[in-house]
Amino acid sequence: xxxxxxxxxxxxxxxxxxxxxxxxxxxxxxxxxxxxxxxxxxxxxxxxxxxxxxxxxxxxxxxxxxxxxxxxxxxxxxxxxxxxxxxxxxxxxxxxxxxxxx
Numbered sequence: 001x002x003x004x005x006x007x008x009x010x011x012x013x014x015x016x017x018x019x020x021x022x023x024x025x026x027x028x029x030x031x032x033x034x035x036x037x038x039x040x041x042x043x044x045x046x047x048x049x050x051x052x053x054x055x056x057x058x059x060x061x062x063x064x065x066x067x068x069x070x071x072x073x074x075x076x077x078x079x080x081x082x083x084x085x086x087x088x089x090x091x092x093x094x095x096x097x098x099x100x101x102x
Contacts, residue, residue: 006046007037013050014065017057028065036069044072055079 011030018026040049049072056075057063068075 004034006041007034010037010041010046010049010053011065013053014068017053018063018065021057021063026065033065033069036065040069040072044076048076052076052079 008030011028011033015026015028037049044052052072052075053068056068059075059078060067
């Protein structure tokens, strides 16, 4: 079980991003949602959760805590696929530049 401090830190990070995105504080019950945060922290760790949460807010037009908490695995897979795609594109660009410079 993750420490309460870490659970609340994850929820606070969500609240901060939500406030920046919508201009108002989220209406979530921290005492209830800390258990979803605990499950995320146990599965992925605090650093990975922060990264995925930031990605979720960048990628989603209507980010919600419940969606993030219950679909974290698919969000992580999407993030990984996007990162792999970007790496492949960079490699292809590099190879194309080498080929054109010959």
